[in-house]
Amino acid sequence: MKQYEGHVPGKLVPRRAFFLWLRSFSLISLLLLSEARADKGDSLQIFLQERRARIVQLSGTNEWRALLHYREGWLGSLKSSVDSSNFFLSPVGDISAEAELEATIVKLLDESPAGKSARCRFVARKAFLSQELTGFKERLHRERCEEFEEWRNALTVSQVTLVFIDAFLNNPASLFGHTLLRLDHANDNHLLSYAVQYSAVVNPRDPGLLYAVKGMFGGYKGYFSIAPYYASVSRYSEFELRDIWEYPLDLKENEVRRLVDHMWELQEVAFDYYYFDDNCSALLAELLRAAAPRLVIDSRLASPWKIPIDLLHALSSSAQDDILRDPRYRPSRARRAIYSYALLSQDEQVQAHAVATGSLEVADMLASTQNDASKARILEFAHDQLLLKNEDNATRTYEVLRARSRLPRVVLQKGMEQVLREGRKPPHEAHASRQVSLESGYNSNRGQYFEFGIRPAYHGLLDPAAGLQNGAQIEVLPASVRYYADQDAFRVERFDLIDIISLTPQIAGSSKISWSFRAARERHSLGGGSVGHVGRLDILAGRSLLLGSEGQTFVLAGARGESGDELDVFVAPLVRVGSLLQLSESLKLFAESKLFYNRTLGWEPSLGVAHTVNREWTGVLTVSNESPYGSRATEVGLSLRYFF
Amino acid sequence: MHMTKRQKGIFVLAVALLGMNSEALAQNVGRCGWGSKLFEGNDGIAPQVLAVTTNGFLGNQTFGITSGTSGCTQSGVVRSNWKSVLFIEQNKSLLARDIATGDGETLVAFADVIGVEQQDKAHFFAQSQSNFGQLFPSEKVTAGEVAEALKTMLEKDGQLKKYAAAV
Numbered sequence: 001m002k003q004y005e006g007h008v009p010g011k012l013v014p015r016r017a018f019f020l021w022l023r024s025f026s027l028i029s030l031l032l033l034s035e036a037r038a039d040k041g042d043s044l045q046i047f048l049q050e051r052r053a054r055i056v057q058l059s060g061t062n063e064w065r066a067l068l069h070y071r072e073g074w075l076g077s078l079k080s081s082v083d084s085s086n087f088f089l090s091p092v093g094d095i096s097a098e099a100e101l102e103a104t105i106v107k108l109l110d111e112s113p114a115g116k117s118a119r120c121r122f123v124a125r126k127a128f129l130s131q132e133l134t135g136f137k138e139r140l141h142r143e144r145c146e147e148f149e150e151w152r153n154a155l156t157v158s159q160v161t162l163v164f165i166d167a168f169l170n171n172p173a174s175l176f177g178h179t180l181l182r183l184d185h186a187n188d189n190h191l192l193s194y195a196v197q198y199s200a201v202v203n204p205r206d207p208g209l210l211y212a213v214k215g216m217f218g219g220y221k222g223y224f225s226i227a228p229y230y231a232s233v234s235r236y237s238e239f240e241l242r243d244i245w246e247y248p249l250d251l252k253e254n255e256v257r258r259l260v261d262h263m264w265e266l267q268e269v270a271f272d273y274y275y276f277d278d279n280c281s282a283l284l285a286e287l288l289r290a291a292a293p294r295l296v297i298d299s300r301l302a303s304p305w306k307i308p309i310d311l312l313h314a315l316s317s318s319a320q321d322d323i324l325r326d327p328r329y330r331p332s333r334a335r336r337a338i339y340s341y342a343l344l345s346q347d348e349q350v351q352a353h354a355v356a357t358g359s360l361e362v363a364d365m366l367a368s369t370q371n372d373a374s375k376a377r378i379l380e381f382a383h384d385q386l387l388l389k390n391e392d393n394a395t396r397t398y399e400v401l402r403a404r405s406r407l408p409r410v411v412l413q414k415g416m417e418q419v420l421r422e423g424r425k426p427p428h429e430a431h432a433s434r435q436v437s438l439e440s441g442y443n444s445n446r447g448q449y450f451e452f453g454i455r456p457a458y459h460g461l462l463d464p465a466a467g468l469q470n471g472a473q474i475e476v477l478p479a480s481v482r483y484y485a486d487q488d489a490f491r492v493e494r495f496d497l498i499d500i501i502s503l504t505p506q507i508a509g510s511s512k513i514s515w516s517f518r519a520a521r522e523r524h525s526l527g528g529g530s531v532g533h534v535g536r537l538d539i540l541a542g543r544s545l546l547l548g549s550e551g552q553t554f555v556l557a558g559a560r561g562e563s564g565d566e567l568d569v570f571v572a573p574l575v576r577v578g579s580l581l582q583l584s585e586s587l588k589l590f591a592e593s594k595l596f597y598n599r600t601l602g603w604e605p606s607l608g609v610a611h612t613v614n615r616e617w618t619g620v621l622t623v624s625n626e627s628p629y630g631s632r633a634t635e636v637g638l639s640l641r642y643f644f
Numbered sequence: 645m646h647m648t649k650r651q652k653g654i655f656v657l658a659v660a661l662l663g664m665n666s667e668a669l670a671q672n673v674g675r676c677g678w679g680s681k682l683f684e685g686n687d688g689i690a691p692q693v694l695a696v697t698t699n700g701f702l703g704n705q706t707f708g709i710t711s712g713t714s715g716c717t718q719s720g721v722v723r724s725n726w727k728s729v730l731f732i733e734q735n736k737s738l739l740a741r742d743i744a745t746g747d748g749e750t751l752v753a754f755a756d757v758i759g760v761e762q763q764d765k766a767h768f769f770a771q772s773q774s775n776f777g778q779l780f781p782s783e784k785v786t787a788g789e790v791a792e793a794l795k796t797m798l799e800k801d802g803q804l805k806k807y808a809a810a811v
Contacts, residue, residue, distance in 0.1 A: 191753040230753060231734050238738060376745070383741060397737075398783035401744040405776030409746030409769070 120145035222273035259291035430467030441637030447486035471503035
């Protein structure tokens with residue numbers, strides 16, 4: 001329960017009194033210890049007394065608060081997000097900025113070995129005090145911190161880059177995308193830069209359910225770690241086929257230095273890890289603020305939901321001095337493969353497929369193909385396909401590469417990234433992740449209605465896809481309330497836990513599945529004139545095909561489980577067939593039909609057309625027809641949706 | 645730090661039901677030990693790096709990094725003498741592709757790891773490509789074996805000899 005301290009109003013008063021007492025006690029004891037060393041102690045005491053007002057003032061600055069990761073709780077109380085006692089020099093340092101600042105001054109000015117270890121550990125605090133507190137630098141004992149210097153020299157950071165990795169719906173831990181920081185050297189290959197990640201350190205021996213619960217509710221500790229960036233690229237771009245956007249950050253030289261210094265301070269430092277809020281994006285934001293306290297804590301990052309794209313939105317807002325520069329796009333292996341595929345002749349495409357699937361031997365292809373460049377293209381694409389397929393094909397892959405190595409080098413396609421980037425909006429231009437909506441409509445059974453809807457996160461199929469993956473819907477806790485004019489009554493119309501649709505088109509020979517999952521509670525006409533709540537769980541999987549350049553058409557099959565007020569629990573087969581089309585830049589259409597069998601065959605066709613006005617506003621027209629319980633009802637609605 | 649199948653399954657369900665955020669669990673594949681205790685008691689680095697590759701070398705059945713902490717110093721920075729082997733280990737399939745085609749970002753990065761100067765790069769790429777069969781004698785080759793073969797290749801080449809020590 002420690003993590004909730006400072007957020008529970010009832011606990012505040014006794015705790016605050018206690019820490020104030022403890023703080024004065026700790027300061028006195030530190031001073032007493034110093035006084036044991038005669039003159040020096042006296043002069044340290046005088047030093048502190050003379051600067052009393054300045055110390056109080058400094059402890060309230062953004063710089064100090066960011067370095068200690070303090071967050072403001074109820075009634076202005078503070079609580080650090082750090083959960084390692086070795087990070088604090090005062091016993092109440094986790095909740096008192098002032099006590100921690102005083103203790104830091106005393107410790108850093110201590111000339112014993114303990115003082116050295118603190119000076120070589122808390123290098124960012126040392127730099128902060130040297131700059132802000134008169135006379136501190138002069139009193140500071142000077143020595144070399146070899147380990148820190150070696151580490152800093154190995155990093156030699158000249159540029160910091162924020163890396164955003166697209167959502168990956170086929171891994172539930174990656175539904176919302178991922179962010180990391182990259183530390184670049186001057187003129188160096190960025191693959192060799194170091195990446196800074198924040199992640200939970202888990203206990204692999206925990207049984208499954210405990211594992212998930214601990215992950216969600218703070219049972220695991222989060223740590224910052226660094227590793228070569230190529231490991232990230234290899235994992236995300238090559239294996240998970242996710243697009244990567246690399247945003248150079250416009251940080252000043254002293255801010256970059258402070259970032260590196262502060263990372264050193266975070267060595268071995270644990271944070272409580274929570275999926276919902278204390279995740280990679282929230283903690284990277286804290287790290288960036290420690291480096292550049294001028295950054296503003298945006299409401300998006302203060303909200304109880306924090307998803308990676310919110311970090312981009314927060315940093316791209318006008319309050320942040322344009323800290324995000326134009327990103328570099330690193331298309332996933334799948335996108336690069338599709339691009340190269342389009343450059344092959346039809347005959348080459350056929351041969352490449354045949355080589356990849358094994359229906360054509362490499363030697364036969366080589367014998368039948370005339371020119372070397374063509375052979376090389378076929379083999380390279382066959383290799384792309386082999387990598388995209390999730391099969392045990394190492395022998396064939398090796399054979400293809402071996403043959404390819406015997407052919408001359410072909411000049412690489414230059415500018416592939418630029419071509420692939422055209423028409424693609426970077427993720428910071430995506431719509432905001434929270435949405436509210438107002439709808440007016442008519443239901444043939446229940447009459448005219450007005451609806452208010454809210455969705456805390458994050459993207460629906462009809463929302464503008466700019467900056468996001470088209471065909472990847474994740475709606476978390478969408479809910480709506482309706483007022484029915486005829487009955488003069490308010491009703492909770494819909495409350496979903498989650499509604500996910502992941503449409504991954506079959507491209508370039510890939511065999512990706514599409515799927516949908518929905519856990520919802522809705523109101524339906526139950527027949528015989530009654531209306532009631534129905535709980536539904538839909539789980540489906542299937543295939544999707546590309547329709548034009550942006551559209552998709554899909555078939556998913558699975559099951560629906562239902563239970564409700566006047567219904568028996570039952571499970572029935574369910575099929576979804578539909579299309580998602582981009583009609584023009586601002587017009588989107590989603591049409592589908594749900595077919596299911598529960599004693600009789602039922603079908604629910606629906607159509608939605610969305611017009612994107614701008615990043616904030618979308619207008620949507622929906623028409624649907626349902627007859628799940630024998631009473632057919634048609635509904636037409638017009639809604640206005642606002643993203644914020 | 646890998647999840648077991650069962651853990652994954654339950655994890656999938658829990659996430660799907662609660663719509664949670666971020667992707668940090670099991671994310672620390674291939675990281676160095678900065679900020680963690682993964683490195684403790686890890687004194688035999690060499691045998692680990694050289695013995696790790698048990699996944700198919702050129703296929704992508706699994707994400708094959710099994711030696712996340714190998715070759716890292718306590719503070720997370722990769723030790724210079726293990727940089728090349730760690731790089732090969734973590735980029736095996738892409739490096740093989742680039743060597744076979746004679747170019748590519750991964751091969752360029754590898755040239756930078758061992759410090760090949762600009763004027764020698766074209767020659768290094770060409771030599772690697774024509775020696776593909778020696779560098780990758782089979783699909784089961786390990787990162788350590790590739791490094792050994794590469795060292796031998798560099799030593800035999802007048803222009804590239806000076807880079808052999810960095811492998």
